[in-house]
Amino acid sequence: xxxxxxxxxxxxxxxxxxxxxxxxxxxxxxxxxxxxxxxxxxxxxxxxxxxxxxxxxxxxxxxxxxxxxxxxxxxxxxxxxxxxxxxxxxxxxxxxxxxxxxxxxxxxxxxxxxxxxxxxxxxxxxxxxxxxxxxxxxxxxxxxxxxxxxxxxxxxxxxxxxxxxxxxxxxxxxxxxxxxxxxxxxxxxxxxxxxxxxxxxxxxxxxxxxxxxxxxxxxxxxxxxxxxxxxxxxxxxxxxxxxxxxxxxxxxxxxxxxxxxxxxxxxxxxxxxxxxxxxxxx
Amino acid sequence: xxxxxxxxxxxxxxxxxxxxxxxxxxxxxxxxxxxxxxxxxxxxxxxxxxxxxxxxxxxxxxxxxxxxxxxxxxxxxxxxxxxxxxxxxxxxxxxxxxxxxxxxxxxxxxxxxxxxxxxxxxxxxxxxxxxxxxxxxxxxxxxxxxxxxxxxxxxxxxxxxxxxxxxxxxxxxxxxxxxxxxxxxxxxxxxxxxxxxxxxxxxxxxxxxxxxxxxxxxxxxxxxxxxxxxxxxxxxxxxxxxxxxxxxxxxxxxxxxxxxxxxxxxxxxxxxxxxxxxxxxx
Numbered sequence: 001x002x003x004x005x006x007x008x009x010x011x012x013x014x015x016x017x018x019x020x021x022x023x024x025x026x027x028x029x030x031x032x033x034x035x036x037x038x039x040x041x042x043x044x045x046x047x048x049x050x051x052x053x054x055x056x057x058x059x060x061x062x063x064x065x066x067x068x069x070x071x072x073x074x075x076x077x078x079x080x081x082x083x084x085x086x087x088x089x090x091x092x093x094x095x096x097x098x099x100x101x102x103x104x105x106x107x108x109x110x111x112x113x114x115x116x117x118x119x120x121x122x123x124x125x126x127x128x129x130x131x132x133x134x135x136x137x138x139x140x141x142x143x144x145x146x147x148x149x150x151x152x153x154x155x156x157x158x159x160x161x162x163x164x165x166x167x168x169x170x171x172x173x174x175x176x177x178x179x180x181x182x183x184x185x186x187x188x189x190x191x192x193x194x195x196x197x198x199x200x201x202x203x204x205x206x207x208x209x210x211x212x213x214x215x216x217x218x219x220x221x222x223x224x225x226x227x228x229x230x231x232x233x234x235x236x237x238x239x240x241x242x243x244x245x246x247x248x249x250x251x252x253x254x255x256x257x258x259x260x261x262x263x264x265x266x267x268x269x270x271x272x273x274x275x276x277x278x279x280x281x282x
Numbered sequence: 283x284x285x286x287x288x289x290x291x292x293x294x295x296x297x298x299x300x301x302x303x304x305x306x307x308x309x310x311x312x313x314x315x316x317x318x319x320x321x322x323x324x325x326x327x328x329x330x331x332x333x334x335x336x337x338x339x340x341x342x343x344x345x346x347x348x349x350x351x352x353x354x355x356x357x358x359x360x361x362x363x364x365x366x367x368x369x370x371x372x373x374x375x376x377x378x379x380x381x382x383x384x385x386x387x388x389x390x391x392x393x394x395x396x397x398x399x400x401x402x403x404x405x406x407x408x409x410x411x412x413x414x415x416x417x418x419x420x421x422x423x424x425x426x427x428x429x430x431x432x433x434x435x436x437x438x439x440x441x442x443x444x445x446x447x448x449x450x451x452x453x454x455x456x457x458x459x460x461x462x463x464x465x466x467x468x469x470x471x472x473x474x475x476x477x478x479x480x481x482x483x484x485x486x487x488x489x490x491x492x493x494x495x496x497x498x499x500x501x502x503x504x505x506x507x508x509x510x511x512x513x514x515x516x517x518x519x520x521x522x523x524x525x526x527x528x529x530x531x532x533x534x535x536x537x538x539x540x541x542x543x544x545x546x547x548x549x550x551x552x553x554x555x556x557x558x559x560x561x562x563x564x
Binding site: 214245246255 | 524530541544546
């Protein structure tokens with residue numbers, strides 16, 4: 001099992017939620033440090049943020065002024081925000097949102113938060129530009145170094161792949177993904193910002209859990225069937241359900257693009273010396 | 283520009299087709315040796331096959347007995363077959379079919395043929411089993427060695443990526459892909475075997491050309507719009523066109539799975555030494 005490589009500061013007010021988060025990250029690559037943000041004064045909290053690699057946040061637990069201070073000091077850390085998928089951004093554009101009923105995906109959300117952060121905070125190539133970088137870039141350099149990441153995407157942890165989980169954990173993760181996908185379908189035609197966040201959240205977990213594409217299609221088909229049965233029972237129209245194929249297309253396009261970009265940059269093919277007896281007689 | 287690393291024996295009867303193939307492969311990583319199969323006796327032809335890395339075939343140019351002989355001698359080479367997408371298999375299951383009006387994709391089809399061959403002909407891990415392998419496996423070992431391929435997929439050649447092509451070549455490739463996609467849509471609800479071959483062919487080129495997913499969706503949307511306009515002009519029903527989203531889903535699922543499997547196997551995360559000043563004060 002991988003040992004903790006990243007220190008995460010958990011600023012969660014609700015005790016049950018803080019406890020649950022701790023349990024879902026136990027034994028993984030994240031070391032959690034829990035602080036109740038309602039009892040700690042803002043300045044020491046900000047100071048602590050400077051010492052960690054990422055934040056775990058709870059919606060509503062911290063004032064907007066706290067995040068403003070972090071921005072001012074260049075402390076835009078990778079962050080997972082526990083709260084309903086709403087389309088809103090609390091801290092910064094690279095934050096990852098996870099609803100409290102889907103905590104099974106917490107480790108994948110943290111992976112995604114680090115990955116998104118590294119992508120959006122990669123320092124410019126020139127050394128002159130680097131000399132003038134704010135704190136955030138130094139931090140991303142530090143993260144890059146510690147994770148040894150190769151491409152623009154974060155290295156995945158194969159011990160967290162769906163197929164490598166214990167049967168019980170695997171089924172919990174699939175149920176959790178099903179809840180994420182249900183949120184996604186429900187918001188899809190109602191609110192584009194919410195839907196985008198839900199897609200992002202689902203795709204992140206699918207990527208970091210190396211979810212087979214057939215499994216993803218299965219989740220979609222099963223949910224649509226459930227919806228169909230409910231509508232049948234109520235005697236309502238259900239022919240609009242096939243419009244939801246657009247949602248699946250959207251999810252798949254996102255995931256496919258994520259995979260496409262995570263293939264390490266190919267180097268030009270170097271001609272190999274042609275071994276004897278392989279020159280054609282033509 | 284990559285120098286030729288693979289020798290391909292072209293067994294094409296139609297002179298214009300043979301010439302066109304030669305032109306589309308010029309300067310790439312494939313070295314083409316052309317032989318007219320209608321003038322060469324079968325035995326020398328089979329002999330030549332033993333000396334090359336792959337075959338370029340024309341539908342109808344060779345007898346079934348020729349392929350039977352290759353099978354008997356364990357000469358199941360990577361092969362691209364120029365002919366209409368029909369769902370039929372001429373040589374073996376890993377062959378790649380390319381219609382003659384889509385030759386712009388020939389180099390990608392050869393990439394795909396080698397890749398498919400390596401996937402289906404990878405020798406078993408145990409050395410005991412290797413000692414008893416037929417010719418085909420020895421060949422795949424030789425190909426593996428020469429290409430230095432890392433994962434189950436063949437290394438892509440970045441100089442052939444869509445974005446790295448000259449403007450004219452880029453537009454030719456996109457037009458060619460559009461023709462492939464049209465074949466795919468036309469066969470989609472008619473003949474599953476043909477459709478599968480068409481999907482395979484399109485996805486191969488998309489993968490080896492590193493086609494952005496948005497471009498793929500664009501090809502789909504433009505073709506559906508064209509169909510829609512044609513049906514409108516003829517005063518025919520067009521609401522069934524949205525069923526073609528299933529075709530796009532199918533293509534995307536194939537491509538996504540291809541990308542997913544082509545990411546090099548991740549190694550478990552090794553904990554990095556934690557640098558000074560990064561231990562949290564919590």
